[in-house]
Amino acid sequence: DRQTLVAVLQFLRRSNLRESEEILRREARLLGDDLGGNVATVATSSPGVAAVAAVPPGKGEARGDCGVGPSSGREPRGVGSPVSSPSSKITHSGDVIGGAVAVEDQPDVSAVLSAYNQQGDPTLYEEYYSGLKHFIECSLDCHRAELSQLFYPLFVHMYLELVYNQHESEAKSFFERFHGDQECYYQDDLRVLSSLTKKEHMKGNETMLDFRTSKFVLRISRDSYQLLKRHLQEKQNNQIWNIVQEHLYIDIFDGMPRSKQQIDAMVGSLAGEAKREANKAKVFFGLLKEPEFDVPLDDEDEEGENEEGKPKKKKPKKDNVGSKSKKQDPNAPPQNRIPLPELKDSDKLDKVMNMKEAARRVRLGPECLPSICFYTFLNAYQGLTAVDITDDSSMIVGGFADSTVRVWSVTPKKLRSVKTAADLSLIDKESDDVLERIMDEKTASELKILYGHSGPVYGTSFSPDRNYLLSCSEDGTVRLWSLQTFTCLVGYKGHNYPVWDTQFSPYGYYFVSGGHDRVARLWATDHYQPLRIFAGHLADVTCTRFHPNSNYIATGSADRTIRLWDVLNGNCVRIFTGHKGPIHSLAFSPNGRFLATGATDGRVLLWDIGHGLMVGELKGHTDTIYALRFSRDGEILASGSMDNTVRLWDAVKAFEDLETDDFTTATGHINLPENSQDLLLGTYMTKSTPVVHLHFTRRNLLLAAGAYSSQ
Amino acid sequence: MEAAKMASPKSAPKDAQVMAQILKDMGITEYEPRVINQMLEFAYRYVTTILEDAKIYSSHAKKSSVDADDVRLAIQCRTDQSFTSPPPRDFLLDIARQKNQTPLPLIKPYSGPRLPPDRYCLTAPNYRLKSLQKKVSSTAGRITVPRLSVGAVSSRPSTPTLGTPSGQAVSVSAKVGAPVSLAGQRFTVQIPSSQPAGKSATPTTPTVQNVLINPSLIGPKNILITTNMVPPGAADPNPLKRKHEDDDDYDAL
Numbered sequence: 001d002r003q004t005l006v007a008v009l010q011f012l013r014r015s016n017l018r019e020s021e022e023i024l025r026r027e028a029r030l031l032g033d034d035l036g037g038n039v040a041t042v043a044t045s046s047p048g049v050a051a052v053a054a055v056p057p058g059k060g061e062a063r064g065d066c067g068v069g070p071s072s073g074r075e076p077r078g079v080g081s082p083v084s085s086p087s088s089k090i091t092h093s094g095d096v097i098g099g100a101v102a103v104e105d106q107p108d109v110s111a112v113l114s115a116y117n118q119q120g121d122p123t124l125y126e127e128y129y130s131g132l133k134h135f136i137e138c139s140l141d142c143h144r145a146e147l148s149q150l151f152y153p154l155f156v157h158m159y160l161e162l163v164y165n166q167h168e169s170e171a172k173s174f175f176e177r178f179h180g181d182q183e184c185y186y187q188d189d190l191r192v193l194s195s196l197t198k199k200e201h202m203k204g205n206e207t208m209l210d211f212r213t214s215k216f217v218l219r220i221s222r223d224s225y226q227l228l229k230r231h232l233q234e235k236q237n238n239q240i241w242n243i244v245q246e247h248l249y250i251d252i253f254d255g256m257p258r259s260k261q262q263i264d265a266m267v268g269s270l271a272g273e274a275k276r277e278a279n280k281a282k283v284f285f286g287l288l289k290e291p292e293f294d295v296p297l298d299d300e301d302e303e304g305e306n307e308e309g310k311p312k313k314k315k316p317k318k319d320n321v322g323s324k325s326k327k328q329d330p331n332a333p334p335q336n337r338i339p340l341p342e343l344k345d346s347d348k349l350d351k352v353m354n355m356k357e358a359a360r361r362v363r364l365g366p367e368c369l370p371s372i373c374f375y376t377f378l379n380a381y382q383g384l385t386a387v388d389i390t391d392d393s394s395m396i397v398g399g400f401a402d403s404t405v406r407v408w409s410v411t412p413k414k415l416r417s418v419k420t421a422a423d424l425s426l427i428d429k430e431s432d433d434v435l436e437r438i439m440d441e442k443t444a445s446e447l448k449i450l451y452g453h454s455g456p457v458y459g460t461s462f463s464p465d466r467n468y469l470l471s472c473s474e475d476g477t478v479r480l481w482s483l484q485t486f487t488c489l490v491g492y493k494g495h496n497y498p499v500w501d502t503q504f505s506p507y508g509y510y511f512v513s514g515g516h517d518r519v520a521r522l523w524a525t526d527h528y529q530p531l532r533i534f535a536g537h538l539a540d541v542t543c544t545r546f547h548p549n550s551n552y553i554a555t556g557s558a559d560r561t562i563r564l565w566d567v568l569n570g571n572c573v574r575i576f577t578g579h580k581g582p583i584h585s586l587a588f589s590p591n592g593r594f595l596a597t598g599a600t601d602g603r604v605l606l607w608d609i610g611h612g613l614m615v616g617e618l619k620g621h622t623d624t625i626y627a628l629r630f631s632r633d634g635e636i637l638a639s640g641s642m643d644n645t646v647r648l649w650d651a652v653k654a655f656e657d658l659e660t661d662d663f664t665t666a667t668g669h670i671n672l673p674e675n676s677q678d679l680l681l682g683t684y685m686t687k688s689t690p691v692v693h694l695h696f697t698r699r700n701l702l703l704a705a706g707a708y709s710s711q
Numbered sequence: 712m713e714a715a716k717m718a719s720p721k722s723a724p725k726d727a728q729v730m731a732q733i734l735k736d737m738g739i740t741e742y743e744p745r746v747i748n749q750m751l752e753f754a755y756r757y758v759t760t761i762l763e764d765a766k767i768y769s770s771h772a773k774k775s776s777v778d779a780d781d782v783r784l785a786i787q788c789r790t791d792q793s794f795t796s797p798p799p800r801d802f803l804l805d806i807a808r809q810k811n812q813t814p815l816p817l818i819k820p821y822s823g824p825r826l827p828p829d830r831y832c833l834t835a836p837n838y839r840l841k842s843l844q845k846k847v848s849s850t851a852g853r854i855t856v857p858r859l860s861v862g863a864v865s866s867r868p869s870t871p872t873l874g875t876p877s878g879q880a881v882s883v884s885a886k887v888g889a890p891v892s893l894a895g896q897r898f899t900v901q902i903p904s905s906q907p908a909g910k911s912a913t914p915t916t917p918t919v920q921n922v923l924i925n926p927s928l929i930g931p932k933n934i935l936i937t938t939n940m941v942p943p944g945a946a947d948p949n950p951l952k953r954k955h956e957d958d959d960d961y962d963a964l
Binding site: 206214340342467488491496497509518528534535569 | 736737738786790794795796797798799800801803804806807808810811813815816817818820824825826827828831832833834
C-alpha cells in the first residue's frame, strides 16, 4: 500500500499537481521522498489506486485519458483473485514505453508504475520476447531446458495481452513470428489462439479467460531461477519481469535442474504443472473393509459328491469376505467417513455370488493372458457414443447419438419388466420365487429401448445392484432409469451444458457427472440438487470416475490435467499433469493405490496416488484411448483405442520397484524407465472397430465393445 | 459414410471453397461433405439475423444507414441470447465453496427406492382426467344400469386395470396399489344400487357417493374408476339424458 501511495505521489508530482500532492502527502503523513523497498506486489491495492488515480482531474494532454474505465468491463472477479493489475490501466498517449517512463532517479517507483502500464508499447513486445529468447538460447545447457518452459506461457500471455488491448496487427505479427518456436504438443492450443484475433472473440471463450486469470505453474531449480531473475532485472525494461510476476507461478526447488526428457514428461497441461503443495494432502487410498457375514455353505452341484441324495450337512461357515486382518489399514478411510447406504439382503446375495465367482477366477499374468470377447454394435452408423456393462456382465447398455439408450441382455435370460400393480397384488408374496413372479413374462425381450433424452447420450452407468441405469447427454441432464420397469424416474438438471460422463459409486446411491461447464458434480439419487461441486478445471471435464472406496473422485479434463477430489469436503487433493491432449479414460487399480489415464495423445500414464507422482508411461497406441480397465486382481491393464486395437500391459511389473525416496517425493522428479515394450503383453487388432469400452468379468474374461465403422 | 474429400475447386461455389479453407485452417481434415453445407447454412442464417437486428437498431436510433455500432450491438444481444457460455471461474469457485461446506446428508436405512420428492421425479402422470361433477340421485326403486368408464391414472408400470363393465354385478374394487399413499385425496367410487326384482344375487351395496376427483392430487399408481350412474327409471327423458351424458363424457377437455 505504501508503495502505491508513493507511486501516486510521484505521479502527481510529475503531473504538476503540487497542491494535491501536498494534501495527499500530509494526509498520508509521508515526509520527503520515501521511496522504500522493492517492486511491490501491487495486486491487491489496484482497485484503490484506480480510484485515487481518477482523482487528479484529467491532466488531459500529457497523460492521455486516465483510462481506468476498462476495469469495469471485465469479467466479475472474485474477491480473492490475485491478479488484478490489468484491471487498472493508466493509458499513456503516444508511444511511451511503460518501463522506460521510469523517472531516472526513481527506478523503484517506476517499476510500480509500469505494473499499471501493462500494455507498454505493443510494438516492443516482439523485441522483449526475442530478447528473452536470445538470452535463454545462450544460457548453459543444463539451464536451457528449464528456462525454455517459459516460452509458451509468455508467448500466450503476451499475445492475449495484445489482443485484449485491441492491437490486432501487432498481435498478428507477434504470432506469426514466434508460434513456430513452441513445442509440438502445444500446437492445438496455438491453432485455437490463431483464431482469436479480436477482443470480442475472447469474451465467449471461457477457457482462454480462465487461462488469463490463473497462474501458469512452472517448476524451475533455484540456480536457473537466479539466472533468469538476474537477467531480467538488470535490463531497464521490466516488461517481461512484470508478466512473469503477474501470470506465472514459479515453484522453486533446490536441486539439480531437470533434463528436457523429465520436463517433457510432466508438462503439457493448460495450467503448467502442478505446484508441489497441491499434491501433498493426505489421501486415503485404501479400500473399505467388507462387512463380514455368514456365508452358507451351499450345494456345489458341480461337485456331485452327494448325488445319491445323502443329506448334506449344511454347516454355516463363517467366511471373512473382507480382509483377514483385524487392524485398520492406515491408508484406508474410516468406514463412516462418508455416509454409505447399508447392505440390503439382495446386496448380500450379490456378494455371495461375487465370492463364488471369484473363487473360480483365472489368475492372469504374462503367461496367462485373458481371452477377449468383443461385442460389436452393428448398424450404429457412427452413432454409438457410450457403453457400459454391469458388474456381473449380464447386461450391456449403449448410448447413441440419436438420444436413445438401448439395453441388451447378454445372457440367455431376457429382460423383463415388473407386472402392473393390479397383477402384483394377486401373486403370493410368501413364495420363494417371488422375485421371479413379479416379472411380467409378456414383456420379455432381449432389447429395451429407453427414450427421453433430447440429445446424444454421452455417458451411461449401471448401478451396482443392477436396479438403476444412469445416462447423461448433450441436453444437460442426467437421467435415472429403472431397470425393473424400464421407464425414466428422474432427470437431474444442474449442468446446463452437455454432460460428458457420469458414473455410479461402487456402493450405489451416489453418482458423479462432469460436463462442459468445467465442473464435476456429486449427486445422490434422492436429492434433486448436487451435493458437491468440484470446480477448478480450466476446460471441460471429460471423464469422471469413483475411487473403489467411494471417498474420492478422479476427473480428467480437456485442459489435460487429472484432478482427484475428496468427496467429504470437495477439496482437490491431487493434480496430475503430463498428458498432451484431453483425457478420455481413467481407471483405478483394484487395490486403490494407482490410477491409469489415457488421452488423445495415445499414451497411458500411471500415477501413484499416495505420493502424487507419475510412475509409468505406456506408449504404443497411435490414437485416442477411450477405454482402460484393470483386471480383477490388478495384474493386467487393458487399454482400448480408436486405432482399433486392444493392448494388454503388465501392471504388476509396472508398479513394482518404485523408487520413492525422499528426494523424489520432495521435488516430484521422476525418472521414467523406457520400458513400454517390456510391459506390453499383447496387441489385438479388430478389423475396423474402434474400442469404446472394456470390462473384465468376475472370472477375468475380458469383454470389449465397439461399433463397427466401415471406413 | 465415407470420409469426405474436399469439394473440388472447379465445381464448388466460392462460398464453399472459403468454408473448406476455413476448416483446413482450423485443423479439421476429415469431415463428411455435408458439413460444408451445414456450416454455410449456419453462417448465412447467423449473418442474416445479425444484420436484420442491426437494421432494427439503426432505424430505432433514426440513423440513415446501418453502421458498425449497430452491428456490434446486434452481435452482443444475440450472443447473450443464443450463445451462452458457461459461468466464469470465480463464480463457479464461489458456489462450489458454498455447496461443499454443508456436510453430506445421512442416509436413512430401509427407505425403499431412494428418489427425490415426487415433484422432482418424472413418475407423475402426464395427463389429466376430466373431473366428473355429477350429482347422483339416489332414489331407490330405479333400475340402474351402470356403465363404467374407467380411466387409469397410473404412470409407472401398471396398465390400467379395467373393471369389466358388467351390467349387474359390479364389484368395483377401488384397489390402489399398496405402496401408494392416498393422503389428501377424496376418492370414492360409485357403485350402483342394488337391482330390485331379484335380477341379481348380489347383495345390496348401498354405497352411493359422489366421485370427486381432484386430478392434480392424483399421485402415481392410482387406479381411478368412475362409474356413470344413470338411473334409467324415467322413461323418455332418460335415454336422451343418457345420451347427453354420453356426449358429456367424451367431451374434450
